[in-house]
Amino acid sequence: MNLTVNVVEENEKSILNVSGEIDIYTAPKLKETLLPLTKVEGKTVEVNLENVNYMDSTGLGVFISALKSTKEKKSKLTLINLQDRVMRIFEITGLDDVIDIKAAIRGGNE
């Protein structure tokens, strides 16, 4: 399965457009792009997950390390446009309470 990560710079904000599946094989690719951005002091990073239809726990691990690095560097991480299946994983793990997640675009509850 494939994963593509595109970075768009918009004013002070970096937007990552991610599409495909985030799993043990593709997660390193996301990590490589996301982590250095969150390590920039005061940076705002927005991750658009609109086209991510599957994510496993390795993917969560990437977002957890990104979250930890935002705390160290006072940068900001926001996830947007999560599909239901992906949103559910953040809810189960309680991460929706500690990561800034903007509502899903495709309906809330099934």
Added chain:
Amino acid sequence: MEEVIDNSAANYKELLKHYLESQDEQALYGVEKVSKSFIKNEILPEEIINLHIQAMGEINPNLKADYKHSMNFLLEAMIFYGLAMQEIPLLKEEKHVLKSEISVAASMQKTLLGTTKPTIEGLDIGIISVPAHQMNGDYHHFIKGKDGSLGIAIADVVGKGIPAALCMSMIKYAMDSYPEESMSPKSILKNLNRVVERNVDPSMFITMCYAHYKPKESKLYLSSAGHEPGYYYHAQSDTFEEIETKGLVLGVSPDTEYAQYELPINKNDMIILLTDGVTECRDGDRFIDSREVLDIIKQYADLPAQQMVEGVYKHFEKLQDFQLRDDFTLLVLRKDV
């Protein structure tokens, strides 16, 4: 060995000569075999080029000076490849040592983390845990209290291989050090969270559900650290209900508090705890959803708990395009009386 090399060298010259005359594929096939014998005898690349230079000189004494110089140039260039290649046997040896050390570690791990299913009067317990790869990232543990109560931990360590395995040992020893009977699920998770947060790589985390069953009260106390929700089967109404537990995974934030839930357990009620390997099973491209898992559990519900969990796993395993992407752990408790 010398003889083998001399033979191969003579062979090389013959094949080269034949190829120059005819460009016959047979000669290419022949040189492939010679090349393999060189590799086997650890002949270095520059030696082969040297052999080529000599062979060409014998086959054609009128070679141009440019050609000869270029071959010597190539010979020099290949010397460094030769040096790099000489490290290969050493690396192979090291790999072999590492591999056997890992397998020793894996079996030690198995012994260290081993848990036996306890016998609790009035409670039927079934457990199955199948690793997707060599080492299991799922973990479950039973602790039988002196007062007849039962502590159950079910966990999924995210992060693979040796770091995850080591992390599990840490969890287990931390749990062993708590005075079990005096501790509630929520304080166990709170303490473990602190241990994990301090000691684990930032991208690693653990989901865990800790349950404490008290037979005298017929109650199950339960807390979850971001673990896949379990299910509660009400025998009286013959329905399943998702156990709504919310809590942050272990290892993310040091001061996390965990909520504790309390479930009354009546005769023939069941508690089903699982890991996401169960709900992330795939049949080809299709995900098997949790409703389907519950339907299958229901089909096997008349069996003793152990046969039930084994039956459920076998059912999924038999699906045509079934692939186990993640470790699969399914645990069932049923109150008998």
